[in-house]
Amino acid sequence: xxxxxxxxxxxxxxxxxxxxxxxxxxxxxxxxxxxxxxxxxxxxxxxxxxxxxxxxxxxxxxxxxxxxxxxxxxxxxxxxxxxxxxxxxxxxxxxxxxxxxxxxxxxxxxxxxxxxxxxxxxxxxxxxxxxxxxxxxxxxxxxxxxxxxxxxxxxxxxxxxxxxxxxxxxxxxxxxxxxxxxxxxxxxxxxxxxxxxxxxxxxxxxxxxxxxxxxxxxxxxxxxxxxxxxxxxxxxxxxxxxxxxxxxxxxxxxxxxxxxxxxxxxxxxxxxxxxxxxxxxxxxxxxxxxxxxxxxxxxxxxxxxxxxxxxxxxxxxxxxxxxxxxxxxxxxxxxxxxxxxxxxxxxxxxxxxxxxxxxxxxxxxxxxxx
Numbered sequence: 001x002x003x004x005x006x007x008x009x010x011x012x013x014x015x016x017x018x019x020x021x022x023x024x025x026x027x028x029x030x031x032x033x034x035x036x037x038x039x040x041x042x043x044x045x046x047x048x049x050x051x052x053x054x055x056x057x058x059x060x061x062x063x064x065x066x067x068x069x070x071x072x073x074x075x076x077x078x079x080x081x082x083x084x085x086x087x088x089x090x091x092x093x094x095x096x097x098x099x100x101x102x103x104x105x106x107x108x109x110x111x112x113x114x115x116x117x118x119x120x121x122x123x124x125x126x127x128x129x130x131x132x133x134x135x136x137x138x139x140x141x142x143x144x145x146x147x148x149x150x151x152x153x154x155x156x157x158x159x160x161x162x163x164x165x166x167x168x169x170x171x172x173x174x175x176x177x178x179x180x181x182x183x184x185x186x187x188x189x190x191x192x193x194x195x196x197x198x199x200x201x202x203x204x205x206x207x208x209x210x211x212x213x214x215x216x217x218x219x220x221x222x223x224x225x226x227x228x229x230x231x232x233x234x235x236x237x238x239x240x241x242x243x244x245x246x247x248x249x250x251x252x253x254x255x256x257x258x259x260x261x262x263x264x265x266x267x268x269x270x271x272x273x274x275x276x277x278x279x280x281x282x283x284x285x286x287x288x289x290x291x292x293x294x295x296x297x298x299x300x301x302x303x304x305x306x307x308x309x310x311x312x313x314x315x316x317x318x319x320x321x322x323x324x325x326x327x328x329x330x331x332x333x334x335x336x337x338x339x340x341x342x343x344x345x346x347x348x349x350x351x352x353x354x355x356x357x358x359x360x361x362x363x364x365x366x367x368x369x370x
Contacts, residue, residue, distance in 0.1 A: 003049055003050070003051060003116075004116055004117050004118055004136070005048065005049075005050050005116055005118045005119070005120050005132065005136060005193070006050065006052040006053070006054070006111070006114040006116035006118070006119055006120070006196075007045040007050045007052065007053035007054065007119075007120050007121075007122070008053075008054050008056065008107075008111070008119055008120065008121040008122070009038070009041055009042070009045075009053065009054070009055045009056065009122055009123075009124055010056045010100060010103070010121065010122070010123055010124070011025055011026075011027050011038075011055060011056055011057055011058045011061075011064065011124055012056050012057070012058050012088060012100065012103050013099075013100050013123065017029065017240075017241075017242065017243055017246060019243045019341070019363040019365075020243065020246065020341070020343060020363065023060075023063075023366060024060065024063040025058050025060040025061065025063065025064060026124065026125055026240070027058075027064055027124040028063040028064055028067050029240065029246065030309055030326050030327070030344070031127065031240075031249070031250060032250060032253045032292065032307065033253075033292040033293070033294040033307050033308065033309055033310075034272060034275075034294050034295075034309065034310060035270065035272045036067050036272065036273075037124060037125065037127070037240055038064070038067070038068070038124045039270055039271060039272045040126065040127050040128060040129070040262075040270060041122055041123075041124050041126060042068070042071075042074055042271070043074065043129075043268075043269065043270045043271045044128070044129065044130050044132060044268075045120065045122075045132065046074045046075055046076065046271070047131075047132075047267070047268040047269070048120075048131065048132035048133045048136075049133065050120065050132070051075075051076065051078065051081045051082065052081035052082065052084075052114050052116060053071075053076060053082075053083055053084065054084045054085075054086050054107065054110050054111075055068075055083070055084070055085055055086060056086045056088075056103050056107065057085055057086060057087045057088060058088065059088060059093045061085075061087065065085070067273050068083065068273070069273070070083065071083035073271050073272065073273055073274055074271050081114070084110060086103075086107045086110060088103065089106065092106075097212075098212050098213075099211075099212030099213040099214075099217075100212075100213060100214050101203065101206045101207055101211050101212055101213065101214055101217065101218075102207070102212075104203045104207075104214065105203050105204070105206075105207040108200060108203060108204070111196060111199065111200060112200065114196075116196060117195065117196055118136065118139070118193055118194070118195060118196060119193070119194050119195075119196050119199050120132060120135075120191070120192075120193050121191070121192050121194065121199075122190065122191040122192075123190040123191070125190075125239050125240050125241060126189060126190070126191070126237055126238070126239055126240075127236075127237065127238045127239075127240065127249050127262065128233070128235060128236060128237040128238075128262070129235065129236070129261065129262050129263070129265050129268055129270065130149075130233055130235065130237075131268065132193075135147060135149065135193055135231050136193065138170075138229070138231050139193050139229070139231075142170060142171075142227070142229045143227065144193075144227050144228065144229040145194065145195055145198050145226040145227045145228065146192055146193070146194045146195075146198070146219060146226055146227070146228045146229070147192065147193040147194075147228075147229050147230070147231050148164060148172060148188055148191075148192050148219070148228065148229070148230050148231070149188075149189045149191040149192070149193075149230075149231045149233050150164050150166075150186045150187055150188050150189055150230050150231070150232060150233070151186075151187055151189055151232070151233050151234070151237055152184055152185070152186065152187070152232070153181045153182065153183055153184060153185040153186075153187045154183065155183050156180070156181065156182050156183055157180065157181040159180070159181060159241065159242075160177065160178060160179050160180070160181075161177075161178060161181050161187050161188065162175055162176065162177055162178075162187070162188035162215060163175075163176050163177075163178050163181070163185045163186055163187060163188070164176075164186040164187075164188055164230050165186070166186055166230045170229045170230055170231075170232075171227075171228070171229055171230075172223060172228040172229060172230050173223065174223060175188070175215065175216075175219060175220040175223060177216070186230065186232075188215075189233065189237065189239070190239075192219075193231075198226070202214075202218045202222075203218075206218050235261055236252075236258055236261040236262060238252065243341065243360075243361065243363060244359060244360070244361075246341070247324065247339075247341060247358070247361045248358075250307050250324050251305070251307075251322070253292060253307065254290055254291070254292065254305060254307070275295075275310065277294075277295035277296035277310055277311065278295060278296055279295055280293045280294065280295060280296065280297040280298070280299065281297070281298045281299070282299050283298070283299060283300040283316075285300055285301070285316060285317070286299040286300055286301065286302070286303075286314075287301075287302045287303070288302075288303045288304075289303070289304050289305070290304065290305050291303045291304065291305060291306045291307065291308065292306075292307045292308065293308045293312075294308060294309050294310040294311075294312070294327075295310055295311075296310045296311035296312075297310070297311060297312045297313070297314070298312075298313045298314070299314045300314055300315055300316040300317075300318070300333075301314045301315055301316060301317055301318030301319060301320065301331070301333075301335075302317075302318070302319045302320070303320045304319075304320070304321045304322070305321060305322045306320050306321065306322060306323045306324065306325065307323075307324045307325070308320075308325050309325065309326045309327040309329075309344070310327045310328070311327055311328050312325045312326075312327065312328070312329050312330075312331070313329075313330045313331065314331045315330075315331055315332045315333035315334070315335065315350065316333045316334075317333055317334045318331045318332065318333060318334060318335045318336070318337075319335070319336045319337070320337045320340075321337065321338045321339075322338055322339045322358070323337050323338065323339060323340040323341070323342065323361075324340070324341045324342065324361075325337075325340075325342045326342060326343050326344040326346075327344045327345075328344055328345045329342050329343075329344060329345060329346045329347070329348070330346075330347045330348065331348045332347070332348055332349045332350035332351070332352065333350045333351075334350055334351045335348050335349070335350060335351060335352040335353075335354075336352070336353050336354070336355075337352075337354050337355070338354075338355040338356070339355055339356040339357055339358060339361045339362060340354050340355070340356060340361060340362045340363075340364060341356075341361045341362070341363045341364070342363075342364040343363070343364060343365055343366040343367075343368070344366055344367075345366060345367045346364050346365070346366065346367065346368045346369070346370070347368070347369045347370070348364070348370050349369065349370060352370055354370065
C-alpha cells in the first residue's frame, strides 16, 4: 500500500536555529547521539513503503548531500524511483520567493513522473515515529481529498501555528493562524496527505493567481470546496524550532518511555548514515548515569543526564550534567558543564566552568575553543 504514496520533504521553509545551524540547514542538526533531524521524517516515509522521495533543497545543502548521499541507508538507492534531490534555482537563491507555492510549482514535473495517486508532503523539523500507512487508511476511509495531521497541544506555547477546527466526523471546518498556541488546540503538524491530481491542480491554479502559501492560500480558502480531514496523531512528537525545543527533545530521549516510542517500534526503525566506530571506552575513574554515549567516546570523568555524540573525549575529573556534546569535541580535565549545548569539534579547556539553564542552555559554537 505504501507504494501508492510518494514523499515530498520541504527543506526550503524550515526555520533556523542560529545557535546551531550557521553552517548547516536545520535538516542536519545532530540529534540523539548519532542521528540527524531529517532521519526521522525520511525513515517514517520508508517504513510506510514509500520508495519515491523528493527533497526540496535549501541554499545550504552541502551537509544534506553529505549525510543522505544516495539514500542507501534508507533503501532508496534503487534503479527505479528512489531518492531525488530537487535544488532551488540560482535565481531563487539570490532573490528568495516567499512561501512554498513557487517551489512546489517548479517541481511539478517530479510529481507527474512519480505516477503515485497520493503525495505525502512534510517539513523536516519533527521528531516522531508515525505510521503513515495508517494515515493512508484514514484518508481512504473518509474519502478525503486532503488529510492534515495534527496533535492536541499538550501545553501553552508562545509560538505561532495553524489551529484546526474539526467536527465530530474528523472534517476540518476551519484553519486558523494563531500567534500563541493554547493547551488542547488542534495543532497542525505541517504534514499533509493529498490526492496527486488535486495537488497538481491546486498548485497550478495558485501559482497562476500569484498565491504564496499552500496552507493559507489554498487549503484555508477551499475548506468548503475540498474534503479536508484531520488525522489526530497521539504518539510522541516534538517540533524543533528553537534552541529550547532542541534541548528539550534531546533530553526527552533519556526517558525510557520516549525512547521506546521513537526507536523501538516494531518494523519501524529510525535509520541514519552508518559510521563504523569502536565502542565507547569507560576508564576506571569514569561515572556515567542516565546518559546516551555514542561509539568512539572516551570517558574519564563524570557524566549525568547528558548526550554525548561520537568520539567525544571527557577528561579526568570533568563533570558534565544536563548537556549535549556533539561529535569530536573534547572536554578538558576538571571542567564543569551544566546545561550546555556544545557543537562539534569544540574544545573545552581544563578547569572551565560553563553553565546555562534548561530554558536557555549555553551554546558553544562549532570548532570553538573555550
